[in-house]
Amino acid sequence: MxxxxxxxxxxxxxxxxxxxPIWPTIARAESALQAWLQRHAPRVTERFDLAAMRADREAVARERPDWAHDLSALRRESIRRLLVAAGETEALLDAAFSVFLAERQCVDxxxxxxxxxxxxxxxxxxxxxxxxxxxxxxxxxxxxxxxxxxxxxxxxxxxxxxxxxxxxxxxxxxxxxxxxxxxxxxxxxxxxxxxxxxxxxxxxxxxxxxxxxxxxxxxxxxxxxxxxxxxxxxx
The missing domain is CATH 3.40.50.1000 (HAD superfamily/HAD-like)
Structure with missing residues (x-):
């Protein structure tokens, strides 16, 4: 045209x-989050590897189509669920999400x-x-x-x-x-x-x-x- x-x-x-490219960025952000959780909420990484964490994020997206426009809300809910499932405190949620979001801005x-x-x-x-x-x-x-x-x-x-x-x-x-x-x-x-x-x-x-x-x-x-x-x- x-x-x-x-x-x-x-x-x-x-x-x-x-x-x-978005997926290399997301992969680095997820790895940074995983490393932070290993230090501050180790029971999460003992129970969930990176593939399982990604699977949970996808499950949240399927369960909450009303949040399809809000990727931050989906990611936060996934982190919250992982913390709860592993017996860690939800009080870590804000700090954990901040680690992910900061690395998400490091684009190539x-x-x-x-x-x-x-x-x-x-x-x-x-x-x-x-x-x-x-x-x-x-x-x-x-x-x-x-x-x-x-x-x-x-x-x-x-x-x-x-x-x-x-x-x-x-x-x-x-x-x-x-x-x-x-x-x-x-x-x-x-x-x-x-x-x-x-x-x-x-x-x-x-x-x-x-x-x-x-x-x-x-x-x-x-x-x-x-x-x-x-x-x-x-x-």
Missing amino acids: NLDTGKLRALTLDLDDTLW LYADSLPALQRLAARWPLFALSNGNADLVRIGLQPWFRGSLAAREFGVGKPDPRIFAAACERLGCAPNEVLHVGDDLRLDVHGALDAGMQAAWVRRDGEGREDDVIGAGVRCWQGPDLLALADRLGV
């Missing part, structure tokens, strides 16, 4: 798996992310729109963004059109004047298009033909990274 750059006044960007940016953000932010206001719990200030990317909106803060997450509409309102733009950039076909591309926005699909794996993967009639830009998008936008 040819983007309507003549109308473009702002960009919203997904964070996890768009600016950095894709090589293209920072130079692309610099180019894009020099031309348009950028706004972070995420279902995750990344903190742009702690990560060090705040200077490139005019603002951010997380599903946890808003109450619903992508692909719900309401969170996209809220981002457009905060930017002071009509939906068709905003390009949403993300890695997930359902959450980012279809969510943005359903909200009346333009969409860019960052497909780092590069697999599949456009019609095979996106679906006939779904119109969006797609490319291998953010620098390719910056090139396409002429910045």
Whole structure:
């Protein structure tokens, strides 16, 4: 699809798996949490290895679909359950979650992310729109963004059109004047298009033909990274 750059006044960007790979980050955060629990709540790690801790986190997500927009709540509940099951005090919950959350902010940016953000932010206001719990200030990317909106803060997450509409309102733009950039076909591309926005699909794996993967009639830009998008936008 040819983007309507003549109308473009702002960009919203997904964070996890768009600016950095999320699973290496989560793995490090879980390992840091496990190490902290081994020192401060050893009965948890005696009973649950890392695989069992991850399985419990997934079980909480299945049991609490009403928390799907709040990954912090899901993680906290999982830690609480592990503490209780192992006979440790729930008073450790806040400290344990803080260890996980701090390490979760230690991301490794894709090589293209920072130079692309610099180019894009020099031309348009950028706004972070995420279902995750990344903190742009702690990560060090705040200077490139005019603002951010997380599903946890808003109450619903992508692909719900309401969170996209809220981002457009905060930017002071009509939906068709905003390009949403993300890695997930359902959450980012279809969510943005359903909200009346333009969409860019960052497909780092590069697999599949456009019609095979996106679906006939779904119109969006797609490319291998953010620098390719910056090139396409002429910045």
